[in-house]
Amino acid sequence: MDKFLKNVTDYKLIENGDKVFACVSGGADSIFMLNKLYDLKKSLSYDLFVLHFNHKLRDEADSDEAFVRDRCKELGLEFYSSSALVGYYAKENKISEEEAGRHLRYKFFYEMAAADAKIALAHNRDDQAETVLQRIIRGSGLDGLVGMGFKKGRIIRPILNFSRKEIEDYLSENGLSYVIDKTNLLPIYGRNKIRLRVLPMLEDLNPQVKDALVRLSENAREDVRFLDAYCLKRYEILLDAEGLDTSEFLKEDPNIQRRIIKLYLSDIFKIKEGFYKIHYNLILKFIKEDGLGSLDLPAGLELVKSYKHFYFSKKKSEKNFDFEEIFLKNGFNKTDLGNFIIEEKNGTPSKESIFIDKDKISGDLRLRTRKIGDKFSPLGLCGSKKLKDFFIDKKIPREARNKWPLICDEKKIVWVVGLSISDRVKLDKKSKNILNIRRDYERKH
Numbered sequence: 219m220d221k222f223l224k225n226v227t228d229y230k231l232i233e234n235g236d237k238v239f240a241c242v243s244g245g246a247d248s249i250f251m252l253n254k255l256y257d258l259k260k261s262l263s264y265d266l267f268v269l270h271f272n273h274k275l276r277d278e279a280d281s282d283e284a285f286v287r288d289r290c291k292e293l294g295l296e297f298y299s300s301s302a303l304v305g306y307y308a309k310e311n312k313i314s315e316e317e318a319g320r321h322l323r324y325k326f327f328y329e330m331a332a333a334d335a336k337i338a339l340a341h342n343r344d345d346q347a348e349t350v351l352q353r354i355i356r357g358s359g360l361d362g363l364v365g366m367g368f369k370k371g372r373i374i375r376p377i378l379n380f381s382r383k384e385i386e387d388y389l390s391e392n393g394l395s396y397v398i399d400k401t402n403l404l405p406i407y408g409r410n411k412i413r414l415r416v417l418p419m420l421e422d423l424n425p426q427v428k429d430a431l432v433r434l435s436e437n438a439r440e441d442v443r444f445l446d447a448y449c450l451k452r453y454e455i456l457l458d459a460e461g462l463d464t465s466e467f468l469k470e471d472p473n474i475q476r477r478i479i480k481l482y483l484s485d486i487f488k489i490k491e492g493f494y495k496i497h498y499n500l501i502l503k504f505i506k507e508d509g510l511g512s513l514d515l516p517a518g519l520e521l522v523k524s525y526k527h528f529y530f531s532k533k534k535s536e537k538n539f540d541f542e543e544i545f546l547k548n549g550f551n552k553t554d555l556g557n558f559i560i561e562e563k564n565g566t567p568s569k570e571s572i573f574i575d576k577d578k579i580s581g582d583l584r585l586r587t588r589k590i591g592d593k594f595s596p597l598g599l600c601g602s603k604k605l606k607d608f609f610i611d612k613k614i615p616r617e618a619r620n621k622w623p624l625i626c627d628e629k630k631i632v633w634v635v636g637l638s639i640s641d642r643v644k645l646d647k648k649s650k651n652i653l654n655i656r657r658d659y660e661r662k663h
Contacts, residue, residue, distance in 0.1 A: 222254045223261065225376050229368040236264040237335035238374075241327055242289075243270065244282045244397040247340040249289070250385045251377050253394060255338060256293055269330055269337075271323045272301035275315065275401070282397045300326045316407045331372065341366055341375045344382040347428040348412050350435045351420075355412075359495075360445075363438035381428075449477040457482075461522075461529025464505060475502055482530060483519075492516050510616060524615040543586040546625070550658070553585055555623040556635070557658040564652045569636055571656035574643040579653070581628030587620060594631045596638040605631070612637055625655060 219227070226232050240255050242248040255266055270286045272279050283299055290297035308318035331337050341349075346365050353362040368375050377385070389396060405411045420427040452470065456462045462482065467475060476498045483489040493516060501521055504513045505528055513521040520533045544553060551558045560583070567573050592605035609619050614637075623635040633639045635657060645652065 221380070222376060223258065225368065225379065226258065226262075229374075231369060231374040231376050232258065232262060232264055232336065234263045236262075237267070237332055238264055238338055239267045239269050239327065239331040239335055240338045241269050241271075241323075241340070242286050243340075243399070244286045244289075245340075245399055245402075246382075246385055246389055246396045247342055247345075247377065249394060249396040250380070250389055251338060251340040252289070252293075253392070254377070256295070267296045267298065269327055270297070270299040271326050272299060273304045273319050273323075274301050275304055275319070276399070278397070278400075282399075285397050298330055300330075314407070316409070328372075335372065336374050337372050338374050338376060340377060342377050342380050342382060342385060343432060344413075344428060346378060346435060347431040348409055348417070350431045351416065352409065352412055355416075360438055361442055363434060364442055365432075365435040365438075367439075445474075445477060449474055449481055453478050453481045453485075458527075460524065461527035464523070464526055464528055467528075468506065472502060486530065487517070487519065489517055489519075512617070522615070522617055525613040541587045541621075543584050546583045546585055551585070553623075555585060555587070555621070558585065558625070559654075559656050559658050561654050562651065563654050565654060571654065572633055572639050573645060574632065574639055574653050574655070575645050575649040576651040576653040577649070578643045579627045579632065583632065583655075584626055584628075586624055586626060587622065588624060592624075592631065594634060594638075595641045596634075597641050597644055599641055605634070608634065608637075623657075 232238055238255065240248070240252050242252050252268065258264075259266060268286065268290045270283055272283045276282075279301075283301075287297050287299070302322045304315055304319045304322060307322060308315045311318065313321075327337050350363060350365045353365070356362075366375060366378060368378050388394075401407075402410060403414070405414045417427065424430060452474065453462075456466055456478065462478070467478065470478065479498060479501055480493070483493065497515065500513065501515070504521060505523065510523055510525065512523070514533065515521055515530070518533055519530050521528060521530055541554060546558060546560060548560050548562075551560065562576065565571070565573060588605055593602040594605045594608050595602040596608060606619075609622070614622065624631050625633040625635060630642070631640055632643055633655060
């Protein structure tokens with residue numbers, strides 16, 4: 219089977235009915251990819267479009283664009299182009315021209331390609347070796363050594379395992395012309411320096427160094443695939459409605475812990491960038507420390523630690539939960555703090571249903587949240603204690619306390635919902651009129 223077709227088949231890069239936008243600069247790699255994609259239409263039924271981004275950095279930039287346009291006209295393919303003053307953008311944003319060009323180029327690609335379309339890039343085997351070496355120089359971890367993949371999201375790289383020599387030989391044998399970006403021959407960008415200076419020196423030590431770098435990438439990919447599968451399994455076990463189980467999480471190796479945190483951020487908040495090793499180390503340090511609390515993080519998030527769990531959430535306003543006290547009537551009461559039913563009857567108490575002495579209630583019942591100075595007399599306790607201390611004893615997370623429903627009479631708290639009634643309203647041998655209050659999760663009216 220043709221090597222290109224095998225890539226498409228093995229990695230499921232393109233299927234019948236797909237829309238593919240090929241990003242073509244006019245250089246050897248992209249012309250090779252374009253020709254292969256065009257030939258593929260004989261085997262697969264899909265729509266092929268061409269994108270070209272003009273960086274306006276070289277005198278030949280406009281003629282390169284014209285070259286690609288003419289080639290598309292020959293092939294009968296739709297052609298779309300855009301341009302930007304990359305040098306000006308780089309200065310304005312205080313970044314390198316290399317970084318600016320990549321940002322603007324990809325922005326154009328994603329804007330032009332339909333949401334369900336695939337974007338084909340012409341990275342080859344030599345590019346992969348350069349990428350891995352560049353990341354080694356930067357001190358990348360295992361994930362960085364993986365390099366580029368044949369497929370990531372909407373991006374496909376169908377010629378990633380073709381060497382530059384294979385590409386140039388094919389173009390020569392088929393009489394296909396291409397443009398040469400002379401800046402690629404100058405050591406003015408980081409990648410150019412690696413290609414023109416560093417790799418030739420390494421090839422003196424190992425003539426097959428490019429193959430070695432690609433092999434390193436493939437080995438790293440296998441390791442990462444195993445780690446990702448293991449961490450996903452552990453993440454699904456550790457996660458419940460309250461967050462991640464702290465004690466079980468801390469049994470894992472710190473490297474596994476970091477990966478589980480990455481999974482959490484990606485799964486819940488779709489965050490894959492913006493968190494670095496320094497952030498993960500801070501997170502792990504905070505989780506290991508004793509006590510409760512929260513930790514401010516990038517992307518408007520905070521890490522909240524409760525008694526047995528920790529979780530991430532969007533940062534909330536420091537203001538107290540805004541709930542206006544309301545009076546409760548007999549029967550069904552629908553409120554923002556839950557639905558409550560009040561009836562005169564006896565029965566068996568539970569966490570969500572209480573039975574109290576109606577004659578011990580002063581005035582009307584009302585529903586509210588906590589106030590400064592609140593005190594409470596839990597069932598079985600002689601005297602009272604601060605509501606704050608009661609919450610701490612019950613291990614209620616700090617962030618939940620301001621929203622906790624309280625049913626009170628005109629004097630004091632009658633029921634800290636779901637936790638305890640007040641000792642002063644409990645039933646005794648003299649109780650005649652019994653009141654049942656229960657939280658209802660089923661009725662919607």
